[in-house]
Amino acid sequence: MQLPSLRTFDEAAVGQARAHLDDLTKPPGSLGKLEDLAAWWCGATGYPAKVPARARLYTFAGDHGVTAEGVSPYPSAVTVQMVRNFLAGGAAVNVFARHHDVEIGVVDIGVAGDLAGATDTSFARFYDRRVRAGTGNMVRELAMTRAEAEAAVNVGISLALEAAAEGVAILGAGEMGIGNTTSAAAGLAAVAAMPGKLTAGRGTGVDDAGLARKVVAIDAAIARHDPRRDDGLGILSAVGGLEIAAIAGLCIGGAAAGVPVILDGFISTAGGLMASVLAPSSVPFFAVSHRSAENAHWGMCRYLRKEALHDLDMKLGEGTGAVLGIDSVRLAAKLLGEMATFSSAGVSGRH
Secondary structure (H helix, E strand, O other): OOOOOOOOOOOOHHHHHHHHHHHOOOOOOOHHHHHHHHHHHHHOOOOOOOOOEEEEEEEEEEHHHHHHOOOOOOOOHHHHHHHHHHHHHHOOOHHHHHHHHHEOOOOOOOOOOOOOOOOOOOOEEEOOOOOOOOOOOOEEEOOOOHHHHHHHHHHHHHHHHHHHHHOOOOOEEEEOOOOOOHHHHHHHHHOOOHHHHHHOOOOOOOHHHHHHHHHHHHHHHHHHHHOOOOHHHHHHHHHHHHHHHHHHHHHHHHHHOOOOEEEOHHHHHHHHHHHHHOHHHHHHHHOOOOOOOOHHHHHHHHHHHHOEOOOOOOOOOOOOOHHHHHHHHHHHHHHHOOOOHHHHOOOOOOO
């Protein structure tokens, strides 16, 4: 697959930011993760820090054939219904985005149901980028062809580049798709060589029997397709989700355009995981907004060597956590630009 050239993460800018942070009127390191976030932001976008005024969240929607294995308590019809809810402004992510001044783009990347009449609204912009109407049942067949996986990745790349051209300075990645925790868990199982019992979680609330079915489905799909750990398109083709592939592309496109991406929770981070396989140099340009209550999210974060910014016991998805992460980046950048230094404030520093 032909990928765009990626930018180089600026470690010198990280050092400049950390030196400035240590000169601000506070004990060194006293703002904790916000200081790390400010330094990371400078590494990704340059020093002095620029506050990202315009932010956009893409919520990618796609359905999953693996729901036929009884891995979700909700029917696939919910995916279509929630896309319409996003466009009507009634979802949790709409509330978050309004509060934090973040644009929303709702992307049909692989919805199986009918979205006739879906269009831009005052609450969200609608993108019809459907690659196929849901994935295949990965237990019985490939989730998608390699060509379809590549097409979905390219959708994410193109959206990141389009956003950069429109003046967007920071991106968020959210998702909606019944069954996608199973696909995300299978992706982690493939990349990290972990069994399904360590990667499967309760998702939207499956009972013990449903959780057992998820474990069986993940192990069966990995055994059937045997994807290589270093073959990102192969993993996506075998067990992936179209929304996960598109998020991987968004991470890669963001790294190419110099527009960092804030991931949401478990499924969104699975997109970052796939980006790490497809384009390892993209990893420094994305961050994980919060630690999901989905139990295996720790494994993804550990594999990516990422520490989540927040831990609020959330597992909704949609991009809710990503919006909080974007707001934290804005705050971190403002600290660099607006706080006084010891010398400028006439405050005595450490001896």
